[in-house]
Amino acid sequence: MGNQLKLVSNTRIYLDARALLDEILDIMPNFPRAYKFSVGAKMQDLGIGLIEDIAAAYMDKPNRLHHLIVFQTKFETLKTLMRIAGERQWIKGMGRHAHIIELMDAIGKQSTAWKNSMTAKKGVEQMPESES
Helix, strand or coil: CHHHHHHHCCCHHHHHHHHHHHHHHHHHHHCCHHHHHHHHHHHHHHHHHHHHHHHHHHHCHHHHHHHHHHHHHHHHHHHHHHHHHHHCCCCCCCCHHHHHHHHHHHHHHHHHHHHHHHHHHHCCCCCCCCCC
């Protein structure tokens, strides 16, 4: 199991999710007090959850698709909260919000490609992607 975790921690999606968690930890102190321990803590929990779900998807091959779906659900929630934080200007620093958006775009593309490759292999019927 140690080797699997070592492999997981070198994957692009894991590294990007880790970088996103670092960004979340860095921006949280700038959140208004009224939201720091609700929205900020939820974002932190979701960021940690993404890393856990990636590791679970790599290590639990029979249930990989399930873990990817859980990952994507948490990721969509985190994207919404990040969008709110950006709109309310809680994210301070030149280019930080843009960098976070780029990271999230990369993570979204990687998880979607991974899930699609899994469903194509299994012949699972796919729902059409919604237009953003």
